[in-house]
Amino acid sequence: MGMLYFIGLGFYSVKDISVRGKELVEGADYVFAEFxxxxxxxxxxxxxxxxxxxxxxxxxxxxxxxxxxxxxSSAKGDTVLLTAGDPMSATTHQSLRIEAMRRGIPVRIIHSxxxxxxxxxxxxxxxxxxxxxxxxxxxxxxYFPTSPYDIIFNxxxxxxxxxxxxxxxxxxxxxxxxxxxxxxxxxxxxxIGKGILTREREIAVVARAGSEEPFLWYGTLKEGMETDFxxxxxxxxxxxxxxxxxxxxxxxxxxxxxxxxxxxxxx
Amino acid sequence: MGMLYFIGLGFYSVKDISVRGKELVEGADYVFAEFxxxxxxxxxxxxxxxxxxxxxxxxxxxxxxxxxxxxxSSAKGDTVLLTAGDPMSATTHQSLRIEAMRRGIPVRIIHSxxxxxxxxxxxxxxxxxxxxxxxxxxxxxxYFPTSPYDIIFNxxxxxxxxxxxxxxxxxxxxxxxxxxxxxxxxxxxxxIGKGILTREREIAVVARAGSEEPFLWYGTLKEGMETDFxxxxxxxxxxxxxxxxxxxxxxxxxxxxxxxxxxxxxx
Numbered sequence: 001m002g003m004l005y006f007i008g009l010g011f012y013s014v015k016d017i018s019v020r021g022k023e024l025v026e027g028a029d030y031v032f033a034e035f036x037x038x039x040x041x042x043x044x045x046x047x048x049x050x051x052x053x054x055x056x057x058x059x060x061x062x063x064x065x066x067x068x069x070x071x072x073s074s075a076k077g078d079t080v081l082l083t084a085g086d087p088m089s090a091t092t093h094q095s096l097r098i099e100a101m102r103r104g105i106p107v108r109i110i111h112s113x114x115x116x117x118x119x120x121x122x123x124x125x126x127x128x129x130x131x132x133x134x135x136x137x138x139x140x141x142x143y144f145p146t147s148p149y150d151i152i153f154n155x156x157x158x159x160x161x162x163x164x165x166x167x168x169x170x171x172x173x174x175x176x177x178x179x180x181x182x183x184x185x186x187x188x189x190x191x192i193g194k195g196i197l198t199r200e201r202e203i204a205v206v207a208r209a210g211s212e213e214p215f216l217w218y219g220t221l222k223e224g225m226e227t228d229f230x231x232x233x234x235x236x237x238x239x240x241x242x243x244x245x246x247x248x249x250x251x252x253x254x255x256x257x258x259x260x261x262x263x264x265x266x267x
Numbered sequence: 268m269g270m271l272y273f274i275g276l277g278f279y280s281v282k283d284i285s286v287r288g289k290e291l292v293e294g295a296d297y298v299f300a301e302f303x304x305x306x307x308x309x310x311x312x313x314x315x316x317x318x319x320x321x322x323x324x325x326x327x328x329x330x331x332x333x334x335x336x337x338x339x340s341s342a343k344g345d346t347v348l349l350t351a352g353d354p355m356s357a358t359t360h361q362s363l364r365i366e367a368m369r370r371g372i373p374v375r376i377i378h379s380x381x382x383x384x385x386x387x388x389x390x391x392x393x394x395x396x397x398x399x400x401x402x403x404x405x406x407x408x409x410y411f412p413t414s415p416y417d418i419i420f421n422x423x424x425x426x427x428x429x430x431x432x433x434x435x436x437x438x439x440x441x442x443x444x445x446x447x448x449x450x451x452x453x454x455x456x457x458x459i460g461k462g463i464l465t466r467e468r469e470i471a472v473v474a475r476a477g478s479e480e481p482f483l484w485y486g487t488l489k490e491g492m493e494t495d496f497x498x499x500x501x502x503x504x505x506x507x508x509x510x511x512x513x514x515x516x517x518x519x520x521x522x523x524x525x526x527x528x529x530x531x532x533x534x
Contacts (some may be wrong), residue, residue, distance in 0.1 A: 012377070015287035018277060018380065023287055086380065092511060097391070098516055109382035109389060110476060111277070113285065113353065116394055118378045121355025124364070128382055128402070130348025132427055133395050154425060160399055210378060245358060249365055 002029060004074040004196075006087035006102050008112025011233075012053045013042030021110040024051045029077030032070060033058045036170050037092060038084040041233055042211055056082065064092055067099055074105050086114040119206050119235045120164060124249025130239065131155030135165040136181045136236075138174065139225025142195055149188040152238050153196050159241035166234055178205040178217075178234035182224040185236075197221060204237040204250060205229055217256075219255035227255065269296060271341040271367050273354035278500075279477025280309030281318045288377040292319045294346030299337060300325045302436050304359060305351040308500055309478060315349075323349065333360055334366055341372050353381040386430060386473050386502045389481055391516025395493025396507065398422030401447045404434040405441065405501075412441075416455040419505050420463050426508035433501055445472040445484075447499035449491040464488060464505075471504040471517060472496055486522035494522065 005024055010016020012248040017025075023029055031054045033045075041050070049056050063069055064081075087093055087109055100107050120127050132155060134148040148164065155162045164185075166176035182203060189197035199222035207215040207229040215229060241251065272291055277283020285294075292298055298321045300312075316323050328431035330336055340346040354360055354376055358437075369372050387394050399422060401415040415431065422429045431452075449470060456464040461521070466489035474482040474496040482496060506517065 002348060002515040008380070012289070015290070016285050017377070018283050018285055019289055020280070021280035023282070057380050058459070078339070079458035082440075086384040088391070089384065089394050091393065091510075094391050094516060095512055098519070101519055108479070111283070111385045111388070113275070113380055117353040117381040117383045118354065121353050121378070122376065124361045126358065127356050128400050132397065132425070136394070157423060158399070187455055191331060212375070244366070245362055250370055252365070 001105065002074045002077040002079055004105050004107045004109070005072065005078065005080045005110060006081050006093055006097065007082050007110040008087040008208065009040060009082050009084050010112045011038070011085045011115050011118065013040060014048045016113055016210060018112060019110065022052065024110060024266060025054055025080050025082070027078065028054070028080040030073040031056050031080040031082065032080065033082040034064050034092070036061050037090040039170050040084050041208065058214050064096060067096055070096060071100065071103065071105065074100065086111055086116070089114065089116070092181065113210070114119065115165070115209060115235060118209050119157055119192045119237065120161070122206050122209055122216055123204050123237055123253070125237065125246050126243065129161050129243070129246070130163055131158060131160035131240070133163045133165065134169055136176060136184050138167045138169070138176060139184065146188045146192055149185070150194050153194055154198055156238070156240050158166070161240045162238040164236040164238060167237065174233040175229065176234070177232070178207065178236050179225060179227060180219055181234070181236050185211065186221060186225060203240065204239060204253065206235045207231070208233065209235065216253040217255055218250045218253040223255050268271050268372065268499035269341045269344040269346055271337065271372050271374045271433065272345065272347045272377060273360055273364065273374070274349050274377040275354040276307055276349050276351050277379045277477065278305070278307070278352045278382050278385065280307060281315045282424070283380055284354045284476060285377060285379060288379065289319065291377060291427050292347050292349070294345065295321070295347040297340040297346040298323050298349065299347065300349040301331050301359070302351065303328050304357040305435055306437050307347055307351055309477065331363060332362055334509050337363060338367065338372065339369065341367065353383070354379055356381065356383070380477070381397040382432070382476060382502060385428065386504065386519050387428070389473050389476055390471050390504055390520070392504065392513050393510065396428050396513070398425060398429055398508070400432065401432045403434055403436045403443060403451050405436070405443060406451065413455045413459055416452070416459050416464065418487055420461055423463055423505070423507050428507045429505040431503040431505060433503065442499040443501070444499070445474065445496045445503050446492060446494060448501070449488055453488060453492060469506065471506060471520065473502045474498070475502070476500065476502065484522055485520040490522050
């Protein structure tokens with residue numbers, strides 16, 4: 001019986017994969033990838049295939065959730081599922097893993113860097129000071145969930161930072177910009193009005209985390225709603241109470257200081 | 268002027284480093300490492316040096332905080348600081364980064380896998396369902412902080428999971444075991460008595476995350492206080508309200524089921 005490997009690619013380019021992960025892909029019989037929960041911004045499929053020296057079959061949501069391919073293959077030979085970010089952050093992968101364990105298929109997880117720890121670190125914010133993470137969904141006609149507002153409210157109430165992830169729809173090639181995200185937060189303020197996300201609220205944005213030049217930005221919600229942060233991926237952080245060193249770092253990314261923008265571009 | 272690279276080694280073995288990180292180390296003029304905030308369990312310094320093909324100077328706390336070596340070197344040539352886990356999670360590294368930015372030294376951060384995302388993922392718990400992380404410090408004579416209890420209380424109150432990291436003192440070659448940690452939590456219950464960490468409270472433990480056979484365990488606080496989880500590193504999670512799939516995964520690690528222990532050992 002084969003082994004089922006969940007291998008994280010990291011979150012920006014194919015070279016973010018761990019050395020161990022690359023070795024295991026090279027030795028595998030079947031290599032699949034799942035890119036609908038998230039995908040690498042910095043590498044195309046053919047770059048990934050060339051770098052890993054393997055043909056990679058990209059699975060649709062149905063194929064991953066249907067499990068057939070993966071489980072058949074792992075009964076025949078060592079099988080890899082490549083995913084962006086840490087491989088176990090997505091529920092789909094967990095349900096697949098449960099099913100594999102039930103069938104007695106040995107599973108191994110190869111971790112990788114993740115936006116969950118990278119974004120706080122890039123901004124100089126301590127991981128211990130974050131509350132619950134939230135995600136902004138692209139609003140549909142009658143669909144405008146305001147739960148992110150409540151999560152940010154609870155975190156601020158405890159003096160904690162909030163990591164705000166932005167909607168990704170790889171099938172529609174859509175990823176929400178920080179500008180859109182901040183406008184949504186402002187709309188939620190208008191709707192709920194507890195006064196936590198006013199135009200003066202100071203916000204941090206990371207664009208292109210993991211790239212050679214991530215853009216690190218700090219300014220008011222108002223400024224952010226009028227800023228073009230460039231190509232994806234974007235993430236937003238609503239800082240809570242800051243340790244002086246956290247504040248010192250954020251100030252270096254203050255929007256209206258070109259000096260610090262230059263520095264941030266060099267990050 | 269040289270570049271200052273903060274490169275994450277991942278959290279278990281030297282092969283957890285990203286391919287990009289390894290390439291940058293190979294091309295660097297000076298390679299330093301900081302192992303007092305945390306270190307790799309699965310690789311010795313000489314294994315790291317052999318694998319990276321570089322001499323690695325391990326810096327003391329004073330040397331890193333004094334900044335002299337790093338900043339001098341990065342003025343002369345490309346300099347790497349290797350760290351376990353994601354390189355920006357430790358405050359010491361952030362203060363060094365701030366100082367480098369002030370002096371106009373270009374800084375680049377190479378992310379890696381981190382216990383902060385790996386432990387939730389290994390246990391099948393959704394990263395969105397975690398509240399604030401806490402750390403258990405080794406109690407000294409007159410020093411028994413109970414802030415972790417309050418953090419766990421607040422998280423449970425919101426239905427959130429808590430990642431509980433355990434004290435590491437690399438200088439004294441001490442890392443707290445989950446057994447010790449759970450006993451501390453039980454002592455805090457005795458002291459504060461809000462009834463959240465009774466002997467019946469169900470707890471999850473991960474031992475040797477990132478190794479070929481991480482040990483994944485789920486059971487009551489009472490059982491955990493009597494369990495030997497083997498070699499370090501250990502981490503504890505206090506689950507809050509669980510989605511049915513999260514519960515399903517945790518049940519697979521239930522202490523008294525040898526079947527699932529075998530599976531967990533294969534993870």
